[in-house]
Amino acid sequence: MTPAADQTSYAMVNGLSMYYEVHGDGQPLVLLHGGFGMTGMFGDVLPQLAAGRRVIAVDLQGHGRTADIDRPLSLEAMGDDVAALIRHLGLGRADIMGYSMGGGAALRTAIQHPEVVRKLVVVSLPFKRNGWYPEVRAGMEQVNEAAAEFMKPSPMYQGYVAIAPKPENFPLLCAKMGEMVRRDYDWSAEVAAIEVPTMLVFGDADGAPPSHAAAFFELLGGGKADPGWDGANMPRSRLAILPATTHYNIVDSPLLAAVVTPFLDAPMR
Numbered sequence: 001m002t003p004a005a006d007q008t009s010y011a012m013v014n015g016l017s018m019y020y021e022v023h024g025d026g027q028p029l030v031l032l033h034g035g036f037g038m039t040g041m042f043g044d045v046l047p048q049l050a051a052g053r054r055v056i057a058v059d060l061q062g063h064g065r066t067a068d069i070d071r072p073l074s075l076e077a078m079g080d081d082v083a084a085l086i087r088h089l090g091l092g093r094a095d096i097m098g099y100s101m102g103g104g105a106a107l108r109t110a111i112q113h114p115e116v117v118r119k120l121v122v123v124s125l126p127f128k129r130n131g132w133y134p135e136v137r138a139g140m141e142q143v144n145e146a147a148a149e150f151m152k153p154s155p156m157y158q159g160y161v162a163i164a165p166k167p168e169n170f171p172l173l174c175a176k177m178g179e180m181v182r183r184d185y186d187w188s189a190e191v192a193a194i195e196v197p198t199m200l201v202f203g204d205a206d207g208a209p210p211s212h213a214a215a216f217f218e219l220l221g222g223g224k225a226d227p228g229w230d231g232a233n234m235p236r237s238r239l240a241i242l243p244a245t246t247h248y249n250i251v252d253s254p255l256l257a258a259v260v261t262p263f264l265d266a267p268m269r
Helices: 045-050 077-088 101-112 134-140 155-163 167-181 186-194 212-221 252-263
Strands: 007-013 016-023 028-032 054-058 093-099 117-123 200-203 238-246
Touching: 007 134, 016 045, 016 077, 016 101, 016 167, 028 045, 028 077, 028 101, 045 252, 054 077, 054 200, 077 101, 101 186, 101 212, 117 252, 155 167, 167 252, 200 212, 212 238, 238 252
Parallel strands: 028 054, 028 093, 093 117, 117 200, 200 238
Antiparallel strands: 007 016, 016 054
């Protein structure tokens, strides 16, 4: 459970009535949850991040308090929604941090709308579908409308029905999520063109191997040369691998805010 928000509201963006809540004050950070999640998914990490900044936690399309619309789920559309929210709130250029599906939405925001992004943090999301371990991709193949029945004992289902505008739509969410996660993608070229400072955070036992995280970092310009004794050639992007951390518990790790905060606080070059 996270502390009560300083403000909660809805913004009309791209046909969505998008729920968001504000914690703290300072440089804005838009925080995006993972699949089947909601604003509360970050638990204790959210107040740690909000200790020194204005965190705007968002419920993405069809998740949490944001009702679904007649539109497929896609990370590209979510990127458009996040950019529209930043403009709606008059934030100028905001920092964006997302986990898993939210990491994809954050990444697509930076690719499609770099003018609204100051810094980017991507947590536990490969830059291409084949970056996931084969067993993870096999699990994605099983996500469909029928899976809703098997998910009823899960915290994700319980959280959804507690706050969703239409709790009966959970099977539809499962169907749409299945269609999205089965879609192939490879954003190598677009990632290599990103110019905003970016931090990647993965667990050492994540859904993708550390070698993929290193390849992601290299696409962003990192890991290619010695930066020099004075750090003059330090890449603008960062990579953190959290020890004893999986795709499923990384958002609960006390190390997450600890590694992200210095990156967000560092002056822009």
